[in-house]
Amino acid sequence: MGGVVSGAEAAAELVAGLGFAVRDMPLPLYLNGWCLALLREEAAGERLDLTGAPVEVLDVAAGADRAAALWRLLAGAAALRLEARGVGGSVWETVGAGSCEAEATAAAVYDLLARVRAGSGGDEGRRIVGWESAVRHPWRSPRDIGGELACHLLEPVAGVPCVGAVLRLAGSPSEVRVLACDLSVTRAVDKAVYGVLRGHVLEAGRPTGADFAEFAEKDQVRLAELDDGSERTGGIGHLRDVLRRHAMPVSTQRLAEEAGAVLVRAKISAEPPPAEQLPGGPGLWDAPRPGHGGTVAPAQLSLPCERDRVEVSRAFHENSKLRAGYGTLPKVDLARAGAPVQGLLARAHRDFPHARRVYGLADLERPVLAPLEETVSRRRSWAPIGATPLGLPELAGVLRMAYGTTGSGRLGPTSTVPLRATPSAGGLYPIDLFVLVTRVDGVEPGLYYFHPSRMELQLVTTDYDLEDVLAHSGYAARVGQAAAIVLYVASFRRNQWKYWERGYRTVLLDCGHLAHSVVLTANASGLVAHPMVAFADDYFNRLVGVDGVDDAVLYLTLLGRAKERP
Numbered sequence: 001m002g003g004v005v006s007g008a009e010a011a012a013e014l015v016a017g018l019g020f021a022v023r024d025m026p027l028p029l030y031l032n033g034w035c036l037a038l039l040r041e042e043a044a045g046e047r048l049d050l051t052g053a054p055v056e057v058l059d060v061a062a063g064a065d066r067a068a069a070l071w072r073l074l075a076g077a078a079a080l081r082l083e084a085r086g087v088g089g090s091v092w093e094t095v096g097a098g099s100c101e102a103e104a105t106a107a108a109v110y111d112l113l114a115r116v117r118a119g120s121g122g123d124e125g126r127r128i129v130g131w132e133s134a135v136r137h138p139w140r141s142p143r144d145i146g147g148e149l150a151c152h153l154l155e156p157v158a159g160v161p162c163v164g165a166v167l168r169l170a171g172s173p174s175e176v177r178v179l180a181c182d183l184s185v186t187r188a189v190d191k192a193v194y195g196v197l198r199g200h201v202l203e204a205g206r207p208t209g210a211d212f213a214e215f216a217e218k219d220q221v222r223l224a225e226l227d228d229g230s231e232r233t234g235g236i237g238h239l240r241d242v243l244r245r246h247a248m249p250v251s252t253q254r255l256a257e258e259a260g261a262v263l264v265r266a267k268i269s270a271e272p273p274p275a276e277q278l279p280g281g282p283g284l285w286d287a288p289r290p291g292h293g294g295t296v297a298p299a300q301l302s303l304p305c306e307r308d309r310v311e312v313s314r315a316f317h318e319n320s321k322l323r324a325g326y327g328t329l330p331k332v333d334l335a336r337a338g339a340p341v342q343g344l345l346a347r348a349h350r351d352f353p354h355a356r357r358v359y360g361l362a363d364l365e366r367p368v369l370a371p372l373e374e375t376v377s378r379r380r381s382w383a384p385i386g387a388t389p390l391g392l393p394e395l396a397g398v399l400r401m402a403y404g405t406t407g408s409g410r411l412g413p414t415s416t417v418p419l420r421a422t423p424s425a426g427g428l429y430p431i432d433l434f435v436l437v438t439r440v441d442g443v444e445p446g447l448y449y450f451h452p453s454r455m456e457l458q459l460v461t462t463d464y465d466l467e468d469v470l471a472h473s474g475y476a477a478r479v480g481q482a483a484a485i486v487l488y489v490a491s492f493r494r495n496q497w498k499y500w501e502r503g504y505r506t507v508l509l510d511c512g513h514l515a516h517s518v519v520l521t522a523n524a525s526g527l528v529a530h531p532m533v534a535f536a537d538d539y540f541n542r543l544v545g546v547d548g549v550d551d552a553v554l555y556l557t558l559l560g561r562a563k564e565r566p
Contacts, residue, residue: 007099008067010261011074020077033138035062035201036069038077046306062198064136071097078263093267101262102236105252108266113157113181125152130222135190138197146170151189158246161185165192176200185226319501332498334411342415348429348494352449357459361396369524383528385481385560389439394525395484399450402517403433418453422517425506430494431514434544439483464543474534482558486518489544490554511554518557530558
């Protein structure tokens with residue numbers, strides 16, 4: 001394997017080596033952190049499944065980031081594999097994962113101690129306050145959540161601090177309670193808090209009659225007072241010494257290793273403590289044991305998209321983000337721009353002044369428009385289109401109201417720029433409208449350009465074959481019904497000089513604004529407007545005469561008269 005493999009990547013490889021698959025588990029938007037689902041090997045890869053078949057989740061792990069969740073999931077995967085082989089299963093042994101043997105052993109031992117402590121009944125403890133400043137809170141806005149997530153310092157287990165986290169949410173009859181042990185109380189709080197997040201995602205809490213509020217309010221301790229940089233933050237050697245002093249020596253066995261990841265099986269080999277200290281039936285605390293067979297994943301896991309099919313768009317979206325203070329964009333003061341630049345901005349359109357055919361649209365009869373509510377409620381993309389041709393006044397009304405010049409704005413003390421009926425980022429108007437006319441009364445069939453300032457249809461070409469147009473469309477029969485087809489052609493340079501990578505995003509948004517204006521005005525005029533993205537890009541780019549790189553066809557809208565009912 002080339003390059004340096006991170007610990008998290010090595011952990012993922014170990015999970016796969018154990019015969020399992022991992023997928024990201026979607027979290028509700030009010031939650032922070034990361035959640036991963038452990039699945040069977042056959043569920044590896046984010047393949048689309050339109051059957052909606054349930055995806056069984058074998059285990060779930062949560063953490064402040066993906067790496068933390070992945071380490072915990074790896075330990076759960078190893079425990080399940082051992083259990084399937086009839087190995088282990090004792091409350092006194094478990095599996096840990098880490099970037100080295102010491103880290104993996106510590107993780108296993110801490111988990112083991114929490115399991116020994118879980119089920120031993122309730123006891124009083126002190127509420128830990130101030131933990132939110134040291135541990136990332138799993139709720140984005142805790143004040144907006146009806147309920148409480150509280151952490152309590154309980155009696156230590158074999159000299160190791162124990163933290164209990166309790167989640168109660170308004171309107172829920174269940175609680176989620178999780179224990180975590182660690183020589184560092186801060187780390188114990190972190191594990192307990194994200195254990196609660198895991199339980200919340202699984203809805204694994206169960207109603208209990210215990211109430212921690214009474215003693216918790218009487219006795220509090222600040223987290224900063226518990227972790228003061230003393231011996232409690234020591235490594236695995238110190239942990240072994242602490243347990244040995246409590247007659248609980250630990251033995252370990254290395255199970256697997258990948259560059260940067262180790263799996264360890266840990267066992268407390270001393271004589272078990274008295275029976276009353278052993279976990280019994282259902283106790284106050286939920287033991288953080290792996291394995292939740294029968295849990296079904298959210299529906300999103302059945303509707304994934306293979307990542308190698310969307311890598312470019314992911315890269316685009318990342319590159320088109322604005323950073324703090326707009327620091328990734330140049331500072332542009334258009335009022336101070338030179339007259340040639342201001343003049344160029346005022347001419348955000350193309351022009352075919354020598355066209356053989358030009359149809360003036362400004363003085364044509366205005367169509368009668370339906371009220372807005374009626375227009376919106378009756379809009380249907382797939383409404384039947386009749387064979388009756390469009391009238392030029394109807395087509396002109398759609399183009400004029402959707403994208404015609406409606407006024408002007410001042411740009412500096414002497415220059416003005418035209419304003420249009422549809423908004424555009426920076427007023428740069430990077431979209432041009434072309435219209436492929438097939439059945440419009442009084443208009444020669446052909447491809448035309450709509451000039452927004454002159455209110456003209458300018459002939460671009462009649463040199464095309466309509467059958468080729470249909471053959472390069474996703475729904476040839478439907479396209480063949482259209483009396484006219486609106487083509488939205490982007491001129492990326494009009495935006496990208498100002499917005500750089502984000503300019504591509506603004507062009508797409510502008511196209512969406514304009515397309516909706518066309519649809520809305522067409523429906524208000526009693527026409528059918530069918531937006532369509534199913535077309536062969538290169539063919540339509542050649543039809544218009546653009547290169548498909550700096551200028552490209554983005555979208556189509558089919559226009560026609562509504563088919564009369566018999």
